[in-house]
Amino acid sequence: MTQQINWKETLADGGQKAYIAEVKKRDALVGSFLEFDPPRGKMARPQAEVQTTEELAGIPFAIKDNIALRNFKLTCGSKMLAHFVSPYSATAVEKILAAGGIPVGKTNMDEFGMGSSTDTSALGTTSNPWDLTKVAGGSSGGSAAAVAAGLVPFALGTDTGGSVRQPANFCGVYGLKPTYGAVSRYGLVAYASSLETIGVVAREIPYLEKVFNTIRDQDEKDNTTADWRDFSDPKEGEVTKIGVLTGSLGLDPGVAEAYAQVRQELLALGYEIVEMQLPMLDYAVPAYYTIATAEASANLARFNGIRYGHRPVYSENPEELVQKSRDEGFGAEVKLRILLGTYVLRSGFQDQFYLRAQKIRTALVRDFDKVFSQVDGFLLPVFPTQAFSHGDGGLDPFQQKVADKFTTTANLTGLPALAIPTGVSGGLPTGVQFMAPAFCEDRLFGLARRLKSNLTLGEPPEFPALYAGQEGRS
Amino acid sequence: MRYPTKYDSFVGLEIHVQLTTESKIFCGCRNRFGDEPNTNVCPVCMGLPGSLPSLNQEAMSKAYLVAKALHCDLADTCLFERKNYFYPDLPKNYQISQFAKPLGTNGWIDIVVDGVTKRVRIHECHLEEDAGKMIHAGDMSLVDYNRTGTPLLEIVTEPDLNLGEEAEILIHELRRIVRYLGVSDGNMDEGSMRCDANVSVNTKGAGLGRKVEVKNLNSSRFVRLSLNYEIDRQTEILEDGGTVVQETRLWNENRDQTIVMRSKENANDYRYFPEPDLPPFRTTPEFLADLETRIVELPLDRRVRLVSTLGISQTQAEVIGEEKANADYFEKVLEYGADGPTVATWMTGDVQKLLNRTGQSAAESPLTPERFAELLTLMAEGKIHGKIAKTILELVFEKNKNPRVIMAEQGLEQMNDSGELAKLVSQVLVDNPVAVEQIKAGDTKPMGFLMGQVMKASGGRAEPGMVQKMLKEHLG
Ligand SMILES: [Zn+2]
Numbered sequence: 001m002t003q004q005i006n007w008k009e010t011l012a013d014g015g016q017k018a019y020i021a022e023v024k025k026r027d028a029l030v031g032s033f034l035e036f037d038p039p040r041g042k043m044a045r046p047q048a049e050v051q052t053t054e055e056l057a058g059i060p061f062a063i064k065d066n067i068a069l070r071n072f073k074l075t076c077g078s079k080m081l082a083h084f085v086s087p088y089s090a091t092a093v094e095k096i097l098a099a100g101g102i103p104v105g106k107t108n109m110d111e112f113g114m115g116s117s118t119d120t121s122a123l124g125t126t127s128n129p130w131d132l133t134k135v136a137g138g139s140s141g142g143s144a145a146a147v148a149a150g151l152v153p154f155a156l157g158t159d160t161g162g163s164v165r166q167p168a169n170f171c172g173v174y175g176l177k178p179t180y181g182a183v184s185r186y187g188l189v190a191y192a193s194s195l196e197t198i199g200v201v202a203r204e205i206p207y208l209e210k211v212f213n214t215i216r217d218q219d220e221k222d223n224t225t226a227d228w229r230d231f232s233d234p235k236e237g238e239v240t241k242i243g244v245l246t247g248s249l250g251l252d253p254g255v256a257e258a259y260a261q262v263r264q265e266l267l268a269l270g271y272e273i274v275e276m277q278l279p280m281l282d283y284a285v286p287a288y289y290t291i292a293t294a295e296a297s298a299n300l301a302r303f304n305g306i307r308y309g310h311r312p313v314y315s316e317n318p319e320e321l322v323q324k325s326r327d328e329g330f331g332a333e334v335k336l337r338i339l340l341g342t343y344v345l346r347s348g349f350q351d352q353f354y355l356r357a358q359k360i361r362t363a364l365v366r367d368f369d370k371v372f373s374q375v376d377g378f379l380l381p382v383f384p385t386q387a388f389s390h391g392d393g394g395l396d397p398f399q400q401k402v403a404d405k406f407t408t409t410a411n412l413t414g415l416p417a418l419a420i421p422t423g424v425s426g427g428l429p430t431g432v433q434f435m436a437p438a439f440c441e442d443r444l445f446g447l448a449r450r451l452k453s454n455l456t457l458g459e460p461p462e463f464p465a466l467y468a469g470q471e472g473r474s
Numbered sequence: 475m476r477y478p479t480k481y482d483s484f485v486g487l488e489i490h491v492q493l494t495t496e497s498k499i500f501c502g503c504r505n506r507f508g509d510e511p512n513t514n515v516c517p518v519c520m521g522l523p524g525s526l527p528s529l530n531q532e533a534m535s536k537a538y539l540v541a542k543a544l545h546c547d548l549a550d551t552c553l554f555e556r557k558n559y560f561y562p563d564l565p566k567n568y569q570i571s572q573f574a575k576p577l578g579t580n581g582w583i584d585i586v587v588d589g590v591t592k593r594v595r596i597h598e599c600h601l602e603e604d605a606g607k608m609i610h611a612g613d614m615s616l617v618d619y620n621r622t623g624t625p626l627l628e629i630v631t632e633p634d635l636n637l638g639e640e641a642e643i644l645i646h647e648l649r650r651i652v653r654y655l656g657v658s659d660g661n662m663d664e665g666s667m668r669c670d671a672n673v674s675v676n677t678k679g680a681g682l683g684r685k686v687e688v689k690n691l692n693s694s695r696f697v698r699l700s701l702n703y704e705i706d707r708q709t710e711i712l713e714d715g716g717t718v719v720q721e722t723r724l725w726n727e728n729r730d731q732t733i734v735m736r737s738k739e740n741a742n743d744y745r746y747f748p749e750p751d752l753p754p755f756r757t758t759p760e761f762l763a764d765l766e767t768r769i770v771e772l773p774l775d776r777r778v779r780l781v782s783t784l785g786i787s788q789t790q791a792e793v794i795g796e797e798k799a800n801a802d803y804f805e806k807v808l809e810y811g812a813d814g815p816t817v818a819t820w821m822t823g824d825v826q827k828l829l830n831r832t833g834q835s836a837a838e839s840p841l842t843p844e845r846f847a848e849l850l851t852l853m854a855e856g857k858i859h860g861k862i863a864k865t866i867l868e869l870v871f872e873k874n875k876n877p878r879v880i881m882a883e884q885g886l887e888q889m890n891d892s893g894e895l896a897k898l899v900s901q902v903l904v905d906n907p908v909a910v911e912q913i914k915a916g917d918t919k920p921m922g923f924l925m926g927q928v929m930k931a932s933g934g935r936a937e938p939g940m941v942q943k944m945l946k947e948h949l950g
Contacts, residue, residue: 068524081523086519090524191521194750222526223752295750298556301567302521306617317561318615345558345745354747 007153007467008058011038011102019060023104023151026463031126032058032136032146034065035073036105044070044089045097055210061148062155065106066113067198068187069093076189077109077121080303080329081311083224084358091222092156092198092215100212104152107142111331112300113160113191113264115139116383116400118167120333120389125136127390128171129460130428134387137167144171145202148221149463154202154211160192161288162382162407163452164199165419165433170387172429172457173419174208174448176200177436180414181226182455184219190299192292193224195411203373205452208418209445216441228439235376237442242434243375244276244382252385258422258430259381265454266379274375280364283403287364288408290357333397361412365396368413377443378435380406382419386428409434421452425456481712483675483705484682485641486597486633487697489648490626491658492604492666493536496624498572499603499683500527505625507664511618519623521565526751529554533625534577534599534755536657539768540627541578541599543651551756552577552600554749559742563606563617571602571628573746575754583631583651584774585643594644595632602626627658633672633682638701645669645694650773654798662693669697675708675718683708687722688732700725704732776801784814793822803836803843810847817850826862828871840874841867849877861934862886890937895928898936900946902927913949921945 010019020038027033038060050057063069066076069088074086093103110120118126118141126141128134129149136145140157144167147155157164168175168240177199184399188198198215202208218227244263251259267273305311305325312324344353371378384403388395395403410417410433418441419433437441459465498505501518517525539737541548553575556568576875581596590708604624609616629648635641649660649667660667669691676683686702693696723732777795780786786794795801800821807817821836825846829836849866852858858866858881869880881887889895902924903910909920928941 065772066524074523084523087522134827139644157775186526187524190526190751219527224750282615297745298558298566298568298747301558301560302523302558302565304562304567306562307520307565307619308522322560322562342745343745347743347745350747 007060010060010264010467011042011058011104019259022466025150026149027146029127029132029462030129030136030145030149030151031124031148032107032122032142032151033062033105034075034077034108034142037072038104038107039104040071041069041103044103045100047102054100055179055214056096059101059154060078060152061096061101061211062105062107062143062152063093064109064157065124066109066118066154066158066189066191066300067093067156068189069103071213072106074189075106075123076113077111077123077124078329078331078334080325081308082123082310084308086187086392088187088281090198091184092219093187095212095215095217096156097287101214105147107140107155107157109142110139111284111334112189112296113139113158113163114296114333114337115391115397116162116166116395116404117388118142118145120331122331125390128428129170129388129463130424131387133389134428135170137165137170137383137387139163140175140199140201141167144168144173144175147173147201147203148169148460149201150459150466152205154207156211156215157201158188158191158196159199159407159411160196161292161404161411163196164201165407165410165417166383166404166417168201168287169382169421169431169433170429172424172431172460173201173203174205174421176202176208176212176441176444177257177410177417178212178216178441179228181224182216182228182410182416182439182441183219184222184225186219186221190295192295192411193299195292195296198451205445205460207450208448212441214352226439231439232435233440233442235440235443237446238442239271239443239447241272241274241375241377242447243274243276243371244377245269245281245380245431246277249381250384251381254386254425254428254430255381255384257425259379259432262422262432262451265451269450269454276311276371276374276378278364278367278371278409280360280367281409283360284299284364284408284412285405287357288404289340290353291361291412293337293341294345294354294357294366295341297338297345298335300330300338305329306446307345326392364409365413368415372437376436377447378403380409380417380433380435382406382431382433385453386425386430406433414438416441416444416460420448420452422458424456480678481675482678482680483636483673483709484633484743485635485637485701485705486672486933487635487641487644488629488670488672489629489631489645490604490668490670491540491629491648491652491660493533493625493627493657494659494666495530495532495536495625497530497532499530499533499625500623501525502595505623506620506681507666509620511616511620514620518909520566521567528851529750529752529755530625532569533683535761535764535768536598536935537577537601537625537657537763538757538761539655540629540652540657540768541581542544542765543655543772544578544581544583544599544629546578546581546596548757549575549579550756551575553754554601554752555746557926558745559604561605562615563608563619563622565606565619565622569602569605570749570752572600572602574748576600577755583644583647585647586774587638587640587643592634597627597630597632602628617853623938632676635707638698641671641701642694642698644945645697650796654773655768656772656798659687665692668692669694671697671701673701673704673708675705675710675712681767683712684718684720686718688725689722689735690724696725699730700732703730705731705784706866710921718785742886743871758776770798773798780804780814784808784818786814786818790818790822793826794818797835799835799837805845806843810844812847812850817846820846820850824867828867839871843874845870851883852877856890857887858880859888859938862888865934885933886935888937889932889935890940892940893920895932895940895944897930898928899941899948902931903948921949 310329
């Protein structure tokens with residue numbers, strides 16, 4: 001592209017053709033979209049009624065394929081829903097449409113959100129725009145890759161145990177996991193209902209903030225939402241003290257280096273660093289997988305091939321129909337987690353597993369209550385490694401789960417967390433995350449802004465910025 | 475066959491009551507019986523991916539109201555849980571129900587068995603969503619999801635009942651209660667009230683025996699028949715020295731017996747866990763105050779009061795007290811000064827006949843309580859007598875006018891002017907010389923005939939007492 005145009009003009013009549021061609025060219029390499037159809041996306045809200053003054057007027061965006069957009073598929077990266085077209089839109093999507101945003105397509109993901117690489121998708125492979133031999137992370141890998149490759153300025157993802165922050169971190173973009181209850185989950189295909197939220201991936205902080213402010217709201221269709229106006233931040237977004245973990249964190253060199261650098265920058269910027277302990281942190285992953293799989297075993301029970309979804313060619317009776325649908329429709333990781341969840345909920349075993357996990361969760365919440373009585377924000381790594389390779393070269397499924405230690409805490413506690421890109425090491429992005437008290441997302445945006453001025457972020461060499469407003473990140 | 479002296483039998487009931495709310499329990503779909511299949515559905519009650527339940531406060535309120543009427547301890551916090559099992563009529567393959575913290579516990583209901591009041595303890599009341607309906611057509615199975623998400627209140631009694639007859643009475647009493655409260659129509663034939671039971675028999679004094687569940691009891695008659703069948707069956711097993719197998723049985727209405735459905739080993743593990751999509755429900759002072767305004771005098775209390783304070787018969791109280799609207803109507807008539815037993819007699823007699831004929835309820839009929847009372851006042855004032863009153867009653871229904879107006883318009887007021895009556899009597903005596911002769915000869919039989927002739931000549935309006943007196947004067 002010789003001439004930079006504005007994001008707002010990508011889908012205007014003059015620019016649309018060039019935009020579509022460029023996205024198709026780039027995405028042939030990255031594989032972020034499962035469905036890409038801007039003209040159909042424009043029909044989601046009649047463009048004639050969109051006022052140019054609206055917050056996101058004419059801005060293209062992508063949606064993870066476990067969030068409903070009317071007349072688009074809702075596959076969840078699964079063979080089970082490969083042909084399912086949603087008859088309705090998620091509340092968060094409706095809100096962006098109302099603000100003038102244009103959905104251009106649905107992005108790839110680990111099947112039903114179960115994975116950290118997007119490799120468990122049954123419907124396509126997504127690669128990291130920084131290095132196509134590496135994964136984009138997961139489960140919102142498609143959304144993070146689409147943003148990193150410059151295809152859209154922002155995308156919606158979902159974060160159950162780190163599924164927005166970890167891929168954002170792997171792809172060198174911002175990934176926000178809002179406070180549980182701040183954003184409606186209506187229209188998000190449930191994996192682990194008590195842990196997950198819709199989140200935002202963006203290359204620039206203003207988009208992140210604008211989109212979050214657009215989608216957060218109490219929703220009568222989701223009884224677990226709360227009105228953010230009822231929770232004012234006593235510090236009004238101001239942060240002076242930041243907590244960090246004491247001791248060794250077991251990070252890869254590139255990640256450790258970035259983490260240390262951020263600590264230095266924070267000091268340089270005048271923040272006070274307070275070393276703290278989180279006694280329950282080591283129990284977070286087992287507690288997380290116990291609760292997540294328990295909820296998943298119930299949430300995924302609705303996929304039985306009767307009303308919708310994959311259906312066997314032939315079945316003798318309703319029972320066989322259900323068995324065959326599920327056997328053929330679900331991938332290995334999904335089956336594993338359903339089995340685990342069924343196991344931990346058996347009567348007589350709940351004390352040992354599910355209830356114990358809930359106790360750990362309560363203790364972790366108390367840990368963080370204590371943390372935020374002393375500091376204003378908390379710095380953590382996102383993932384112990386940078387983006388790993390596709391296939392055998394990567395982490396095995398067990399290692400991937402253990403590595404969720406730093407991200408799952410925000411889900412177990414319901415607290416907001418923001419993954420921030422910090423630079424590039426060995427050709428791959430690095431990053432950290434900050435956590436804040438409930439409904440204090442503004443503190444996270446403020447920290448990201450302050451840090452950005454002192455960091456060199458760069459952009460994927462093969463996928464330079466296309467549009468103005470996607471300014472170079474020198 | 476019964477062995478009343480050697481064995482005790484214990485029956486507990488689980489009664490499901492569909493609550494009549496505008497919309498379903500977790501979505502905005504209409505909650506209505508009898509529509510075209512799969513027309514009252516949406517992403518939520520169809521269990522589409524991404525949909526979430528949103529609690530209908532009205533369902534909660536009606537559920538608490540029943541629990542209150544059943545004298546339960548009302549939970550200040552109650553919790554929904556997921557009950558996991560696969561069945562094609564259950565869209566999510568889990569049912570949102572209550573388990574560890576139901577909304578009501580520890581209550582009771584009084585029933586009257588052979589004139590004696592018996593108190594049956596209520597173990598708990600909990601709210602859940604109904605499933606859809608499977609329809610088997612030839613080699614196909616079809617599902618109608620209109621019913622999914624209908625608010626369903628489950629009422630579980632302790633095993634305090636001993637016979638099928640008592641269970642039947644309890645179901646009837648509960649039906650009256652939910653209708654009085656206006657929370658359900660309680661119709662078992664439409665499935666808006668359904669019942670499962672558990673039965674055990676044991677040697678007298680030895681406590682509960684091995685429990686057998688009986689399902690598929692879709693009328694109160696089947697409840698009675700199946701429970702008595704089951705009590706006899708278990709008694710015979712014990713009598714023969716055997717042991718009862720703990721299992722679930724189905725009532726087979728064609729064979730009038732229970733048959734095995736599944737053994738205990740095949741029982742489901744429902745893997746209950748708290749519903750993460752719904753926060754715990756907490757009662758507020760406003761919520762509880764609202765319940766106070768909606769609670770009503772219970773049907774049994776009302777029947778007792780009607781008999782004891784208004785002097786009407788037990789049978790009349792049962793008829794009048796069956797429906798709250800009828801009992802309200804009855805007491806409304808009394809407010810206009812009418813006398814209880816008289817109103818009751820008319821209400822259960824001629825008025826009921828007319829209502830049956832016109833297919834109306836008393837409250838919606840042209841016979842307003844005020845008109846009813848007016849009719850009785852006309853009688854009490856001696857302006858009309860019973861037969862004319864019946865005529866006027868029919869005319870009230872026909873013309874929708876006040877009895878007094880009808881009486882005047884139709885000239886139905888009783889004739890008690892002695893001069894006019896005397897003329898009629900004289901004429902009848904002149905016209906019937908044979909009868910007069912007979913009476914004078916000492917045979918009083920034709921007296922009634924002459925009386926009838928005078929009444930006829932007056933168009934039924936003559937005051938019978940005066941006519942009788944005059945005839946006697948002439949012939950005596
Ligand atoms: Zn519905």
